[in-house]
Amino acid sequence: MSFQTYLDMLPLLGQGALLTIQLLLLSAVAGLILAVPLALARVSRSWWINLFPRTYIFFFRGTPLLVQLFLVYYGLGQFEAVRESFAWPVLRDAYWCAVITFSLHTAAYISEILRGAIQAVPVGEIEAARAIGMRPRQVYARIILPRAFRMALPAYGNEIILMLKASALASTITLLDLTGMAKTISAKNYMPVETFITAGAFYLVITYVLTHVIRYLEKHLHPDRKEPVVIVG
Protein backbone atom coordinates (compact mmCIF):
# COMPACT_ATOMS: atom_id res chain seq x y z
CA MET A 1 0.00 0.00 0.00
CA SER A 2 1.34 3.36 -0.98
CA PHE A 3 2.41 6.19 1.26
CA GLN A 4 -0.19 8.38 -0.44
CA THR A 5 -3.07 6.26 0.87
CA TYR A 6 -1.91 6.93 4.42
CA LEU A 7 -1.58 10.65 3.69
CA ASP A 8 -5.13 10.70 2.35
CA MET A 9 -6.66 9.12 5.43
CA LEU A 10 -4.84 11.15 8.08
CA PRO A 11 -6.93 14.38 7.93
CA LEU A 12 -10.18 12.39 7.93
CA LEU A 13 -9.08 10.31 10.90
CA GLY A 14 -8.04 13.55 12.61
CA GLN A 15 -11.59 14.84 12.20
CA GLY A 16 -12.91 11.59 13.64
CA ALA A 17 -10.53 11.91 16.57
CA LEU A 18 -11.91 15.39 17.33
CA LEU A 19 -15.45 13.99 17.56
CA THR A 20 -14.23 11.12 19.75
CA ILE A 21 -12.53 13.58 22.12
CA GLN A 22 -15.62 15.79 22.22
CA LEU A 23 -17.89 12.86 23.10
CA LEU A 24 -15.40 11.71 25.71
CA LEU A 25 -15.00 15.06 27.47
CA LEU A 26 -18.75 15.76 27.55
CA SER A 27 -19.59 12.36 28.99
CA ALA A 28 -16.68 12.34 31.44
CA VAL A 29 -17.81 15.65 32.95
CA ALA A 30 -21.55 14.87 32.86
CA GLY A 31 -20.87 11.41 34.27
CA LEU A 32 -18.94 12.88 37.20
CA ILE A 33 -21.72 15.36 37.95
CA LEU A 34 -24.34 12.59 37.91
CA ALA A 35 -22.13 10.29 39.96
CA VAL A 36 -21.85 12.56 43.02
CA PRO A 37 -25.52 12.37 44.14
CA LEU A 38 -25.58 8.68 43.19
CA ALA A 39 -22.57 7.94 45.36
CA LEU A 40 -23.93 9.98 48.26
CA ALA A 41 -27.22 8.06 48.09
CA ARG A 42 -25.31 4.81 47.79
CA VAL A 43 -23.45 5.29 51.08
CA SER A 44 -26.69 6.06 52.89
CA ARG A 45 -27.64 3.56 55.57
CA SER A 46 -31.39 3.59 54.88
CA TRP A 47 -32.33 1.02 52.28
CA TRP A 48 -34.92 3.12 50.47
CA ILE A 49 -32.38 5.82 49.65
CA ASN A 50 -29.97 3.05 48.74
CA LEU A 51 -32.41 1.28 46.43
CA PHE A 52 -32.26 3.61 43.43
CA PRO A 53 -28.46 3.84 43.10
CA ARG A 54 -28.13 0.10 43.65
CA THR A 55 -30.60 -0.72 40.87
CA TYR A 56 -29.10 1.93 38.62
CA ILE A 57 -25.57 0.62 39.07
CA PHE A 58 -26.69 -3.01 38.68
CA PHE A 59 -28.39 -2.24 35.38
CA PHE A 60 -25.67 -0.11 33.84
CA ARG A 61 -22.82 -2.39 34.86
CA GLY A 62 -24.63 -5.61 34.01
CA THR A 63 -25.68 -4.86 30.44
CA PRO A 64 -23.57 -4.14 27.35
CA LEU A 65 -23.09 -0.49 26.45
CA LEU A 66 -24.31 -1.35 22.95
CA VAL A 67 -27.72 -2.37 24.35
CA GLN A 68 -27.92 0.85 26.34
CA LEU A 69 -27.02 2.89 23.28
CA PHE A 70 -29.67 1.20 21.14
CA LEU A 71 -32.25 1.52 23.93
CA VAL A 72 -31.78 5.29 23.92
CA TYR A 73 -31.26 5.86 20.20
CA TYR A 74 -33.76 3.42 18.71
CA GLY A 75 -35.83 2.50 21.77
CA LEU A 76 -37.18 5.82 22.97
CA GLY A 77 -38.76 6.54 19.58
CA GLN A 78 -41.24 3.73 20.21
CA PHE A 79 -43.29 5.97 22.48
CA GLU A 80 -45.67 8.53 21.07
CA ALA A 81 -45.23 10.66 24.17
CA VAL A 82 -41.47 10.91 23.60
CA ARG A 83 -41.83 11.65 19.91
CA GLU A 84 -44.18 14.53 20.66
CA SER A 85 -42.31 15.95 23.60
CA PHE A 86 -39.97 18.96 23.55
CA ALA A 87 -37.02 16.60 24.02
CA TRP A 88 -37.48 14.80 20.70
CA PRO A 89 -35.19 17.03 18.60
CA VAL A 90 -32.42 16.12 21.06
CA LEU A 91 -33.30 12.42 21.38
CA ARG A 92 -33.54 12.04 17.61
CA ASP A 93 -29.97 13.21 17.21
CA ALA A 94 -27.33 10.45 17.26
CA TYR A 95 -24.76 12.83 18.77
CA TRP A 96 -26.86 13.66 21.84
CA CYS A 97 -27.99 10.06 22.22
CA ALA A 98 -24.34 9.03 22.39
CA VAL A 99 -23.53 11.75 24.94
CA ILE A 100 -26.55 10.84 27.10
CA THR A 101 -25.89 7.09 27.03
CA PHE A 102 -22.16 7.41 27.67
CA SER A 103 -22.80 9.78 30.59
CA LEU A 104 -25.40 7.51 32.19
CA HIS A 105 -23.11 4.51 31.66
CA THR A 106 -19.93 6.02 33.03
CA ALA A 107 -21.82 7.62 35.95
CA ALA A 108 -22.62 4.13 37.26
CA TYR A 109 -18.93 3.22 37.33
CA ILE A 110 -17.73 6.59 38.68
CA SER A 111 -20.28 6.49 41.49
CA GLU A 112 -18.87 3.15 42.64
CA ILE A 113 -15.38 4.65 42.57
CA LEU A 114 -16.57 7.63 44.60
CA ARG A 115 -18.38 5.38 47.07
CA GLY A 116 -15.16 3.51 47.73
CA ALA A 117 -13.30 6.78 48.21
CA ILE A 118 -15.95 8.26 50.50
CA GLN A 119 -15.84 5.17 52.67
CA ALA A 120 -12.06 5.40 52.78
CA VAL A 121 -11.98 8.86 54.34
CA PRO A 122 -10.43 8.35 57.78
CA VAL A 123 -13.11 8.36 60.48
CA GLY A 124 -10.93 10.49 62.71
CA GLU A 125 -11.08 13.40 60.29
CA ILE A 126 -14.87 13.26 60.22
CA GLU A 127 -15.01 13.08 64.01
CA ALA A 128 -12.61 16.02 64.27
CA ALA A 129 -14.77 18.07 61.89
CA ARG A 130 -17.84 17.30 63.98
CA ALA A 131 -16.00 18.06 67.18
CA ILE A 132 -15.18 21.57 66.03
CA GLY A 133 -18.86 22.09 65.33
CA MET A 134 -19.35 21.50 61.60
CA ARG A 135 -22.82 20.50 60.53
CA PRO A 136 -23.24 17.29 58.46
CA ARG A 137 -23.50 19.31 55.24
CA GLN A 138 -20.34 21.20 56.00
CA VAL A 139 -18.52 18.00 56.85
CA TYR A 140 -19.44 16.63 53.43
CA ALA A 141 -18.61 19.78 51.49
CA ARG A 142 -15.37 20.64 53.26
CA ILE A 143 -13.90 17.37 54.44
CA ILE A 144 -15.36 14.20 52.93
CA LEU A 145 -15.90 15.17 49.28
CA PRO A 146 -12.61 17.01 48.68
CA ARG A 147 -10.74 14.11 50.29
CA ALA A 148 -12.73 11.54 48.34
CA PHE A 149 -12.19 13.31 45.00
CA ARG A 150 -8.45 13.32 45.46
CA MET A 151 -8.37 9.66 46.43
CA ALA A 152 -10.65 8.72 43.53
CA LEU A 153 -8.61 10.53 40.89
CA PRO A 154 -6.42 7.62 39.70
CA ALA A 155 -9.46 5.35 39.37
CA TYR A 156 -11.38 8.12 37.62
CA GLY A 157 -8.48 8.35 35.18
CA ASN A 158 -8.81 4.64 34.45
CA GLU A 159 -12.52 5.09 33.87
CA ILE A 160 -11.90 7.92 31.38
CA ILE A 161 -9.55 5.70 29.39
CA LEU A 162 -12.07 2.82 29.42
CA MET A 163 -14.68 5.31 28.25
CA LEU A 164 -12.40 6.49 25.43
CA LYS A 165 -12.31 2.93 24.15
CA ALA A 166 -16.02 2.37 24.70
CA SER A 167 -16.80 5.53 22.73
CA ALA A 168 -15.90 3.60 19.56
CA LEU A 169 -19.48 2.29 19.74
CA ALA A 170 -20.71 5.73 18.67
CA SER A 171 -19.92 4.51 15.17
CA THR A 172 -22.79 2.00 15.40
CA ILE A 173 -25.33 4.82 15.50
CA THR A 174 -24.01 6.52 12.36
CA LEU A 175 -21.56 8.91 14.05
CA LEU A 176 -18.27 9.53 12.28
CA ASP A 177 -16.00 9.29 15.28
CA LEU A 178 -12.52 7.80 14.94
CA THR A 179 -13.86 4.26 14.44
CA GLY A 180 -16.77 5.41 12.28
CA MET A 181 -14.38 7.34 10.08
CA ALA A 182 -12.10 4.31 9.78
CA LYS A 183 -15.07 2.17 8.71
CA THR A 184 -16.04 4.73 6.06
CA ILE A 185 -12.49 5.04 4.73
CA SER A 186 -11.96 1.28 4.58
CA ALA A 187 -15.18 0.88 2.59
CA LYS A 188 -13.62 3.16 -0.03
CA ASN A 189 -9.99 2.05 -0.14
CA TYR A 190 -10.63 -1.68 0.47
CA MET A 191 -7.78 -1.82 2.96
CA PRO A 192 -9.53 -2.46 6.25
CA VAL A 193 -6.55 -3.82 8.19
CA GLU A 194 -4.22 -0.91 7.37
CA THR A 195 -6.95 1.65 8.00
CA PHE A 196 -8.05 0.17 11.33
CA ILE A 197 -4.45 -0.09 12.49
CA THR A 198 -3.88 3.59 11.66
CA ALA A 199 -7.05 4.47 13.59
CA GLY A 200 -5.69 2.33 16.44
CA ALA A 201 -2.53 4.43 16.47
CA PHE A 202 -4.68 7.54 16.95
CA TYR A 203 -6.37 5.90 19.96
CA LEU A 204 -2.98 5.05 21.45
CA VAL A 205 -1.85 8.67 21.09
CA ILE A 206 -5.01 9.97 22.78
CA THR A 207 -4.57 7.45 25.62
CA TYR A 208 -0.97 8.56 26.04
CA VAL A 209 -1.92 12.23 26.28
CA LEU A 210 -4.82 11.53 28.66
CA THR A 211 -2.59 9.51 30.98
CA HIS A 212 -0.21 12.44 31.25
CA VAL A 213 -2.98 14.98 31.86
CA ILE A 214 -4.35 12.82 34.67
CA ARG A 215 -0.91 12.38 36.19
CA TYR A 216 -0.40 16.15 36.07
CA LEU A 217 -3.75 16.71 37.82
CA GLU A 218 -2.82 14.19 40.48
CA LYS A 219 0.39 16.05 41.20
CA HIS A 220 -1.38 19.39 41.10
CA LEU A 221 -3.97 18.26 43.65
CA HIS A 222 -1.31 16.91 45.97
CA PRO A 223 1.14 19.81 46.17
CA ASP A 224 2.25 18.64 49.58
CA ARG A 225 3.02 15.10 48.51
CA LYS A 226 6.73 14.52 48.44
CA GLU A 227 8.40 13.01 45.42
CA PRO A 228 10.33 9.88 46.20
CA VAL A 229 13.91 10.84 46.91
CA VAL A 230 16.30 9.61 44.28
CA ILE A 231 19.85 9.38 45.47
CA VAL A 232 22.33 9.61 42.66
CA GLY A 233 25.53 8.00 43.75
Add this chain to the structure above:
Amino acid sequence: MIDLHGFGAQLLAGTMVTLQLALAALIVGLILGLLGATAKLSDLAPVRLLGNGYSTLVRGLPEFLVVLTFYFGATDILMAIASQFGYDDYIEVSAFAAGTTALGFIFGAYASELFRGAIIAIPPGQAEAARALGMNRRQTFTRITLPQVWRIALPGLGNLFMILMKDTALVSVVGLEELMRVTAFAVGRSKEPFTFYLTAAVIYLVLTSIASYGLRRLEKRASLGVRELSS
Protein backbone atom coordinates in the same frame (compact mmCIF):
# COMPACT_ATOMS: atom_id res chain seq x y z
CA MET B 1 -46.09 -9.75 30.50
CA ILE B 2 -44.46 -8.14 27.51
CA ASP B 3 -45.49 -9.29 24.06
CA LEU B 4 -42.52 -10.74 22.19
CA HIS B 5 -44.46 -11.22 18.92
CA GLY B 6 -43.39 -14.87 18.72
CA PHE B 7 -39.69 -14.07 18.80
CA GLY B 8 -39.13 -15.79 22.15
CA ALA B 9 -37.63 -18.95 20.68
CA GLN B 10 -35.27 -17.01 18.44
CA LEU B 11 -34.12 -14.84 21.33
CA LEU B 12 -33.38 -18.00 23.28
CA ALA B 13 -31.40 -19.40 20.35
CA GLY B 14 -29.48 -16.11 20.14
CA THR B 15 -28.73 -16.32 23.85
CA MET B 16 -27.28 -19.79 23.34
CA VAL B 17 -24.99 -18.47 20.58
CA THR B 18 -23.93 -15.63 22.90
CA LEU B 19 -23.03 -18.18 25.60
CA GLN B 20 -21.11 -20.36 23.15
CA LEU B 21 -19.23 -17.33 21.89
CA ALA B 22 -18.34 -16.23 25.43
CA LEU B 23 -17.12 -19.70 26.45
CA ALA B 24 -15.14 -20.28 23.26
CA ALA B 25 -13.50 -16.86 23.59
CA LEU B 26 -12.77 -17.63 27.25
CA ILE B 27 -10.83 -20.76 26.29
CA VAL B 28 -8.88 -18.96 23.56
CA GLY B 29 -8.25 -16.08 25.97
CA LEU B 30 -7.00 -18.27 28.82
CA ILE B 31 -4.55 -20.02 26.50
CA LEU B 32 -3.32 -16.72 25.03
CA GLY B 33 -3.12 -15.27 28.53
CA LEU B 34 -0.93 -18.10 29.81
CA LEU B 35 1.26 -17.90 26.73
CA GLY B 36 1.52 -14.14 27.10
CA ALA B 37 2.45 -14.41 30.78
CA THR B 38 5.14 -17.00 30.07
CA ALA B 39 6.47 -14.78 27.29
CA LYS B 40 6.62 -11.80 29.67
CA LEU B 41 8.58 -13.82 32.21
CA SER B 42 10.90 -15.36 29.62
CA ASP B 43 14.69 -15.08 29.83
CA LEU B 44 14.86 -14.05 26.18
CA ALA B 45 14.50 -10.32 25.55
CA PRO B 46 12.74 -10.62 22.15
CA VAL B 47 10.14 -12.98 23.62
CA ARG B 48 9.58 -10.61 26.53
CA LEU B 49 9.15 -7.74 24.07
CA LEU B 50 6.56 -9.75 22.15
CA GLY B 51 4.58 -10.53 25.30
CA ASN B 52 4.68 -6.96 26.58
CA GLY B 53 3.92 -5.50 23.16
CA TYR B 54 0.86 -7.71 22.79
CA SER B 55 -0.75 -6.68 26.05
CA THR B 56 0.21 -3.01 25.85
CA LEU B 57 -1.15 -2.62 22.33
CA VAL B 58 -4.37 -4.57 22.69
CA ARG B 59 -5.23 -2.97 26.02
CA GLY B 60 -4.83 0.47 24.45
CA LEU B 61 -7.24 -0.17 21.58
CA PRO B 62 -11.05 -0.05 21.62
CA GLU B 63 -12.54 -3.56 21.75
CA PHE B 64 -14.84 -2.66 18.90
CA LEU B 65 -11.93 -1.69 16.67
CA VAL B 66 -10.21 -5.01 17.41
CA VAL B 67 -13.38 -6.92 16.53
CA LEU B 68 -13.72 -5.00 13.27
CA THR B 69 -10.06 -5.53 12.37
CA PHE B 70 -10.34 -9.27 12.96
CA TYR B 71 -13.56 -9.57 11.04
CA PHE B 72 -12.50 -7.59 7.99
CA GLY B 73 -8.86 -8.55 8.23
CA ALA B 74 -9.03 -12.26 9.08
CA THR B 75 -9.59 -13.26 5.46
CA ASP B 76 -6.75 -11.05 4.19
CA ILE B 77 -4.32 -12.23 6.84
CA LEU B 78 -5.17 -15.92 6.47
CA MET B 79 -4.92 -15.73 2.69
CA ALA B 80 -1.57 -13.97 2.91
CA ILE B 81 -0.28 -16.75 5.17
CA ALA B 82 -1.81 -19.49 3.02
CA SER B 83 -0.31 -18.11 -0.18
CA GLN B 84 3.12 -18.47 1.42
CA PHE B 85 2.40 -22.17 1.48
CA GLY B 86 1.22 -22.17 -2.09
CA TYR B 87 -2.51 -22.22 -1.36
CA ASP B 88 -4.30 -19.61 -3.43
CA ASP B 89 -8.03 -20.29 -3.10
CA TYR B 90 -10.38 -17.89 -1.35
CA ILE B 91 -10.66 -18.53 2.37
CA GLU B 92 -13.83 -17.47 4.11
CA VAL B 93 -13.81 -16.88 7.86
CA SER B 94 -17.09 -17.36 9.72
CA ALA B 95 -18.36 -14.57 11.96
CA PHE B 96 -18.24 -16.98 14.90
CA ALA B 97 -14.57 -17.82 14.33
CA ALA B 98 -13.61 -14.17 13.81
CA GLY B 99 -15.60 -13.12 16.89
CA THR B 100 -14.11 -15.85 19.06
CA THR B 101 -10.57 -14.98 18.01
CA ALA B 102 -11.07 -11.25 18.46
CA LEU B 103 -12.66 -11.53 21.91
CA GLY B 104 -10.16 -14.20 22.97
CA PHE B 105 -7.33 -11.98 21.78
CA ILE B 106 -8.61 -9.09 23.92
CA PHE B 107 -9.23 -11.33 26.95
CA GLY B 108 -5.75 -12.82 26.59
CA ALA B 109 -4.07 -9.41 26.65
CA TYR B 110 -5.58 -8.54 30.03
CA ALA B 111 -5.28 -12.10 31.36
CA SER B 112 -1.56 -12.24 30.58
CA GLU B 113 -0.99 -9.40 33.08
CA LEU B 114 -3.07 -11.21 35.69
CA PHE B 115 -1.24 -14.48 35.17
CA ARG B 116 2.13 -12.75 35.27
CA GLY B 117 1.22 -11.12 38.58
CA ALA B 118 -0.03 -14.41 39.98
CA ILE B 119 3.03 -16.36 38.90
CA ILE B 120 5.46 -13.95 40.54
CA ALA B 121 3.29 -13.87 43.67
CA ILE B 122 4.11 -17.50 44.40
CA PRO B 123 7.12 -17.83 46.71
CA PRO B 124 10.09 -19.11 44.69
CA GLY B 125 10.94 -21.45 47.58
CA GLN B 126 8.00 -23.64 46.59
CA ALA B 127 9.33 -24.22 43.10
CA GLU B 128 12.79 -24.86 44.54
CA ALA B 129 11.33 -27.40 46.97
CA ALA B 130 9.52 -29.14 44.12
CA ARG B 131 12.74 -29.27 42.12
CA ALA B 132 14.58 -30.64 45.16
CA LEU B 133 11.97 -33.40 45.42
CA GLY B 134 12.87 -34.39 41.88
CA MET B 135 10.01 -32.87 39.87
CA ASN B 136 10.98 -31.62 36.45
CA ARG B 137 10.09 -28.16 35.15
CA ARG B 138 6.77 -29.24 33.68
CA GLN B 139 5.67 -31.11 36.77
CA THR B 140 6.62 -28.16 38.94
CA PHE B 141 4.55 -25.87 36.77
CA THR B 142 1.42 -28.04 36.50
CA ARG B 143 1.38 -29.38 40.08
CA ILE B 144 2.75 -26.54 42.18
CA THR B 145 2.55 -23.25 40.31
CA LEU B 146 -0.57 -23.54 38.16
CA PRO B 147 -3.12 -24.51 40.87
CA GLN B 148 -2.00 -21.51 42.92
CA VAL B 149 -1.91 -19.18 39.93
CA TRP B 150 -5.52 -20.16 39.30
CA ARG B 151 -6.52 -19.22 42.86
CA ILE B 152 -4.70 -15.89 42.84
CA ALA B 153 -5.81 -14.85 39.35
CA LEU B 154 -9.44 -15.99 39.69
CA PRO B 155 -11.05 -12.77 40.99
CA GLY B 156 -9.42 -10.78 38.19
CA LEU B 157 -10.35 -13.40 35.62
CA GLY B 158 -13.91 -13.20 36.88
CA ASN B 159 -14.01 -9.47 36.17
CA LEU B 160 -12.60 -10.10 32.72
CA PHE B 161 -15.22 -12.75 32.02
CA MET B 162 -18.03 -10.35 32.96
CA ILE B 163 -16.57 -7.79 30.53
CA LEU B 164 -16.22 -10.53 27.90
CA MET B 165 -19.90 -11.48 28.24
CA LYS B 166 -20.90 -7.91 27.51
CA ASP B 167 -18.38 -7.55 24.70
CA THR B 168 -20.04 -10.44 22.85
CA ALA B 169 -22.67 -7.88 21.84
CA LEU B 170 -20.05 -6.23 19.62
CA VAL B 171 -19.89 -9.30 17.43
CA SER B 172 -23.51 -8.73 16.36
CA VAL B 173 -22.29 -5.78 14.31
CA VAL B 174 -20.23 -8.07 12.10
CA GLY B 175 -23.14 -10.41 11.48
CA LEU B 176 -23.18 -13.25 13.99
CA GLU B 177 -26.71 -14.35 14.89
CA GLU B 178 -26.27 -13.91 18.63
CA LEU B 179 -28.64 -12.29 21.09
CA MET B 180 -28.07 -8.71 19.98
CA ARG B 181 -28.52 -9.43 16.29
CA VAL B 182 -31.64 -11.53 16.80
CA THR B 183 -32.98 -8.64 18.86
CA ALA B 184 -32.23 -6.17 16.07
CA PHE B 185 -34.03 -8.48 13.66
CA ALA B 186 -37.08 -8.67 15.94
CA VAL B 187 -37.02 -4.87 16.22
CA GLY B 188 -37.08 -4.55 12.44
CA ARG B 189 -40.12 -6.77 12.22
CA SER B 190 -42.13 -5.56 15.19
CA LYS B 191 -41.19 -1.85 15.15
CA GLU B 192 -40.94 -2.02 18.93
CA PRO B 193 -37.28 -1.21 19.63
CA PHE B 194 -37.69 -0.33 23.31
CA THR B 195 -39.50 -3.56 24.20
CA PHE B 196 -36.93 -5.76 22.52
CA TYR B 197 -33.76 -3.94 23.54
CA LEU B 198 -35.03 -3.91 27.11
CA THR B 199 -35.68 -7.66 26.88
CA ALA B 200 -32.13 -8.15 25.62
CA ALA B 201 -30.83 -6.02 28.49
CA VAL B 202 -32.69 -8.20 30.99
CA ILE B 203 -31.29 -11.37 29.40
CA TYR B 204 -27.74 -9.96 29.65
CA LEU B 205 -28.44 -9.04 33.30
CA VAL B 206 -29.51 -12.62 34.00
CA LEU B 207 -26.36 -13.96 32.28
CA THR B 208 -24.00 -11.63 34.15
CA SER B 209 -25.75 -12.36 37.46
CA ILE B 210 -25.44 -16.12 36.97
CA ALA B 211 -21.80 -15.66 36.00
CA SER B 212 -21.01 -13.61 39.09
CA TYR B 213 -22.73 -16.20 41.31
CA GLY B 214 -20.77 -19.00 39.64
CA LEU B 215 -17.53 -17.06 40.08
CA ARG B 216 -18.12 -16.65 43.81
CA ARG B 217 -18.59 -20.43 44.06
CA LEU B 218 -15.43 -21.07 42.03
CA GLU B 219 -13.44 -18.69 44.22
CA LYS B 220 -14.58 -20.51 47.33
CA ARG B 221 -13.62 -23.84 45.82
CA ALA B 222 -10.22 -22.62 44.66
CA SER B 223 -9.45 -21.40 48.15
CA LEU B 224 -10.34 -24.61 49.99
CA GLY B 225 -7.91 -25.15 52.79
CA VAL B 226 -6.57 -21.62 52.65
CA ARG B 227 -6.80 -19.86 55.96
CA GLU B 228 -8.76 -16.63 55.85
CA LEU B 229 -7.34 -13.56 57.46
CA SER B 230 -9.25 -13.04 60.68
CA SER B 231 -9.55 -9.54 61.96
